[in-house]
Amino acid sequence: xAATVIGAEAAGGRLEEFxxxxxxxxxxxxxxxxxxxxxxxxxxxxxxxxxxxxxxHFDGFRGGNPRVWLLTIVRHTAYTWLSRASHxxxxxxxxxxxxxxxxxxxxxxxxxxxxxxAVVSRALAQLPRESREIVVLRDIEDLSYxxxxxxxxxxxxxxxxxxxxxxxxxxxxxSGSER
Amino acid sequence: xxCDDVLPLLDGYIDGELSMPESxxxxxxxxxxxxxxxxxxxxxxxxxxxxxxxxxxxxxDMLRSRVRASLREAAAPRAxxxxxxSSRRRSxxxxxxxxxxxxxxxxxxxxxxxxxxxxxxxxxxxxxEALESHVRSLIGEHLVDVxxxxxHTVKPWxxxxxxxxxxxxxxxxxxxxxxxxxxxxxxxxxxxxIVYQRRRHVINLYSWPETDAGPATPEQIDRNGYHLLHWxxxxxEYWAVSDVAPADxxxxxxxxxxxx
Numbered sequence: 001x002a003a004t005v006i007g008a009e010a011a012g013g014r015l016e017e018f019x020x021x022x023x024x025x026x027x028x029x030x031x032x033x034x035x036x037x038x039x040x041x042x043x044x045x046x047x048x049x050x051x052x053x054x055x056x057h058f059d060g061f062r063g064g065n066p067r068v069w070l071l072t073i074v075r076h077t078a079y080t081w082l083s084r085a086s087h088x089x090x091x092x093x094x095x096x097x098x099x100x101x102x103x104x105x106x107x108x109x110x111x112x113x114x115x116x117x118a119v120v121s122r123a124l125a126q127l128p129r130e131s132r133e134i135v136v137l138r139d140i141e142d143l144s145y146x147x148x149x150x151x152x153x154x155x156x157x158x159x160x161x162x163x164x165x166x167x168x169x170x171x172x173x174x175s176g177s178e179r
Numbered sequence: 180x181x182c183d184d185v186l187p188l189l190d191g192y193i194d195g196e197l198s199m200p201e202s203x204x205x206x207x208x209x210x211x212x213x214x215x216x217x218x219x220x221x222x223x224x225x226x227x228x229x230x231x232x233x234x235x236x237x238x239x240d241m242l243r244s245r246v247r248a249s250l251r252e253a254a255a256p257r258a259x260x261x262x263x264x265s266s267r268r269r270s271x272x273x274x275x276x277x278x279x280x281x282x283x284x285x286x287x288x289x290x291x292x293x294x295x296x297x298x299x300x301x302x303x304x305x306x307x308e309a310l311e312s313h314v315r316s317l318i319g320e321h322l323v324d325v326x327x328x329x330x331h332t333v334k335p336w337x338x339x340x341x342x343x344x345x346x347x348x349x350x351x352x353x354x355x356x357x358x359x360x361x362x363x364x365x366x367x368x369x370x371x372x373i374v375y376q377r378r379r380h381v382i383n384l385y386s387w388p389e390t391d392a393g394p395a396t397p398e399q400i401d402r403n404g405y406h407l408l409h410w411x412x413x414x415x416e417y418w419a420v421s422d423v424a425p426a427d428x429x430x431x432x433x434x435x436x437x438x439x
Binding site for chain 2: 014015018019023026027028029030031034044047048051052055056116117119120121124135138139140141142144145160161163164167170171174
């Protein structure tokens, strides 16, 4: 009986530790999920699932940056989630429907404090997922190339070339929307 | 370096992600090649716009509660149901400042080394003073004298302490959160230091009146991972110092000039 209580307390402390370490990065997790799913409620489901996954694997977490660790899990969860959601087959193929862009733009318009913000958000939503995620990780989440490499599981050289390509695409869309 | 070698490095250069020798080679190529420097300016501009316009989302409260609840549930067979609220609060607070103290420690190590190495050089006394002040503000417990995110608290605080009233625009919506203000001493005179935060990075903005104020087009100076932006407007001298990406510092200057 006494042993059970001690065990339970230790596990409770472990959850506390997990929450203190991981929950401060819930905004980061939600941001990445929202840009990957392009849907606010889908993003919430992804973050909840990712948090549970992270908790289940917390024993395997050996230090390092908890934010990078959580974002890696969020990304995997989002990809699995998107491929599972078969009714979103077009989304999975990254063939963006007009309605998706319109919905994303509308959501952003509601939040937007500036015209520019809405324009850039809309442009970002049009990028293929590979480009979108790297712009989000670098220019919104402010991760270093090294950290991005870890999240994406690719070499740093790939991060640099992929980021340059993604920004080029974004620039093309933005210069088109100015006209 | 040829143009073909420089172009793939430009984004890394903008992000401050190149090695020191690479970064120097790119800089010296840009100084002599007009087509590459035009390309660089276009990319820098676009990245500044993107970074200035896009913010992190805030997770809805609903999501926060859902995550907490589902974690409780998942941990239930292993964990005691009663959670000690106060201890979690404490650790969350500690955790919130943890990245900043790490950043400060990093500044102490890197910045301290740089300052020691450069003390002998006489070049750019203000650059050195501003950097030193920036680093000092991060390592001590004296980042701000008046901690407030309200410009109507920060601005009046300077009254009577300094012979001018500094500009303290609110830039939260553009991603630069006002942290507070501090009285500092630069260039042989008391100056206003307004402190903003960009994600986890601190920006110190120094200003003081000067009849012969700095350049209208901001001049960027890079020193070992720190960036300084220097400009003058309306007989006021401005120096912004931070370890944010150069594009972010430019976005800050644009936001500041538009809002003030």
